[in-house]
Amino acid sequence: MIADKTQTQSNTHRAIEATFRIERARLIAGLARMVRNIDRAEELAQDALVAALAEWPQSGIPENPGAWLMTTGKRRAIDAIRQGKMRERKHAEIAQELDEASDDATRAIEAAMDDDLGDELLGLIFTACHPVLSPDARAALTLRVVGGLTTDEIARAFLSSEATIAQRIVRAKKTIAKAGLTFEVPRGLERAARLSSALEVIYLIFNEAYAATAGDDLVRPPLAMEALRLGRMLAGLTPEDAEVFGLLALMEIQASRLQARIGPGGALLTLIEQDRARWDHLLIRRGLDALARAEALAEKSGVSDGPYALQAAIAACHARARKAADTDWPRIAALYDRLRAVAPSPVVDLNRAIAHSMAFGPEAGLQLADEIADAAALRNYAPLPAARGDFLFRAGRLAEARAEFKAAAALTRNMRERAFLLSRADACDCER
Amino acid sequence: MRVMVFIKATEESEKGLAPTPEALEAFAAMDAFTEELVKAGVFVAAAGLKPSAEGKRIAFEGARRTVIDGPFAEARELIAGFSIWEVKDMDEAIAWARRCPNPSPGRSEIEIRPFFEASDLEGFVTPEELATPRDGMRGKLGVA
Numbered sequence: 001m002i003a004d005k006t007q008t009q010s011n012t013h014r015a016i017e018a019t020f021r022i023e024r025a026r027l028i029a030g031l032a033r034m035v036r037n038i039d040r041a042e043e044l045a046q047d048a049l050v051a052a053l054a055e056w057p058q059s060g061i062p063e064n065p066g067a068w069l070m071t072t073g074k075r076r077a078i079d080a081i082r083q084g085k086m087r088e089r090k091h092a093e094i095a096q097e098l099d100e101a102s103d104d105a106t107r108a109i110e111a112a113m114d115d116d117l118g119d120e121l122l123g124l125i126f127t128a129c130h131p132v133l134s135p136d137a138r139a140a141l142t143l144r145v146v147g148g149l150t151t152d153e154i155a156r157a158f159l160s161s162e163a164t165i166a167q168r169i170v171r172a173k174k175t176i177a178k179a180g181l182t183f184e185v186p187r188g189l190e191r192a193a194r195l196s197s198a199l200e201v202i203y204l205i206f207n208e209a210y211a212a213t214a215g216d217d218l219v220r221p222p223l224a225m226e227a228l229r230l231g232r233m234l235a236g237l238t239p240e241d242a243e244v245f246g247l248l249a250l251m252e253i254q255a256s257r258l259q260a261r262i263g264p265g266g267a268l269l270t271l272i273e274q275d276r277a278r279w280d281h282l283l284i285r286r287g288l289d290a291l292a293r294a295e296a297l298a299e300k301s302g303v304s305d306g307p308y309a310l311q312a313a314i315a316a317c318h319a320r321a322r323k324a325a326d327t328d329w330p331r332i333a334a335l336y337d338r339l340r341a342v343a344p345s346p347v348v349d350l351n352r353a354i355a356h357s358m359a360f361g362p363e364a365g366l367q368l369a370d371e372i373a374d375a376a377a378l379r380n381y382a383p384l385p386a387a388r389g390d391f392l393f394r395a396g397r398l399a400e401a402r403a404e405f406k407a408a409a410a411l412t413r414n415m416r417e418r419a420f421l422l423s424r425a426d427a428c429d430c431e432r
Numbered sequence: 433m434r435v436m437v438f439i440k441a442t443e444e445s446e447k448g449l450a451p452t453p454e455a456l457e458a459f460a461a462m463d464a465f466t467e468e469l470v471k472a473g474v475f476v477a478a479a480g481l482k483p484s485a486e487g488k489r490i491a492f493e494g495a496r497r498t499v500i501d502g503p504f505a506e507a508r509e510l511i512a513g514f515s516i517w518e519v520k521d522m523d524e525a526i527a528w529a530r531r532c533p534n535p536s537p538g539r540s541e542i543e544i545r546p547f548f549e550a551s552d553l554e555g556f557v558t559p560e561e562l563a564t565p566r567d568g569m570r571g572k573l574g575v576a
Contacts, residue, residue, distance in 0.1 A: 015527060286477070
């Protein structure tokens, strides 16, 4: 027991709350698996915190605070069942089961902490990311119950109102209850599908922050870091899954540019404009390590690299280039060829065309761009004419380039981008 | 926020590593703690440092540079290892640090120091510097 009497009461409370924050997700995970209800689990966790705030200032923070909180939460659940607050038969059965073991509940739970809690936390992540929920609901619920963010913090991150997010979370919890989800980690094919849903949610959260438009960047880097933390957590819980490390690598490398991509006034700078000395090389190092792990795991299980690992490999090519001119474009072009095979999309096709133009010349880019010219998803998509304009410009076909830049400028809603595209159109006139 | 967690040296740590049963046990405990940090998504990097006997100091005075060989006195002022964590705030860093197994058999210390962040360095990097495109005028193509 640690009892530091010199601390003021408010310091003690802050220390207890910080300890609770560390334990919160695991606590909710364990309690949710017991009561099969996230709302109830959150209430029980809160009860455990209240109990800790009452007891720990006298007794000191216990050696295993997680087990203490879990035992307290589970006892509260049993008490509530006894008092008939939860009348359903299912709960009575759980109560009886736990009652039988209640003598050494603490010891049992402490022993289980090491074995099962990782699994319980993974079960909670899988439940919050269940495909029965909409992607937005999955993201909000995951940030709430796994990330421990308040509804207000989530609302600010998603540029939404607190009421909207609160309602989204309430609905998600109801949907989970109605679907009768068990908070367990599925096996086999089901596990793979659920894992990929979890990855999708984490990347959606990351992109919400990373793809943000200029003015919002002040609130968003913390959201990117939260997604990164979830990714690191998931990698810690599933150390044998290649795509988990693929996604982790992608996020680590992209996060390494978070500071460098913001110019004065919050304007976003592209990869080529960024000062590479401002990249976070610690994160790049971690990203390259995670990528190596993803590739080794894929090879070990005899599967080819998944879409996240391939995107991470592309990001790694940029990360390894000290100057933009050093970029290994032939390798990036080859990676886009592979990415296109496993995750076909018009945007991937466009980026592939750009990579090929950088590797093999503007004609190669134009040829690939022509192949996707009719894709419905790229209609009115400014980056397509912008890329074509660049290819034509580099091929010396200035009049055509000018028309493409003008078309791209007319399509974009971003004023800074429009100004840039118009300046490139003007440059075509100058060179004539 | 990112913090660096220094494990301060002790007379014990300054003697160097020997695989005694106690040292092996302490090593395993530290390993388990690191594993917990990894699973919580808090761990970023860590390393242990050899005793100061293997270290050098470079003293600066005007144009003069003097190299001083270790070992250095005052073990408590030396660093035996460090770890980098990503946490929400200092309270969380403290809560984690309290769980760290004793780094050394006797009295020992851990020191937590937050990193400077970009916003702290505003006075040092001018907006003009940030605005200068680094490599040509291409861009805006959305290359991932």
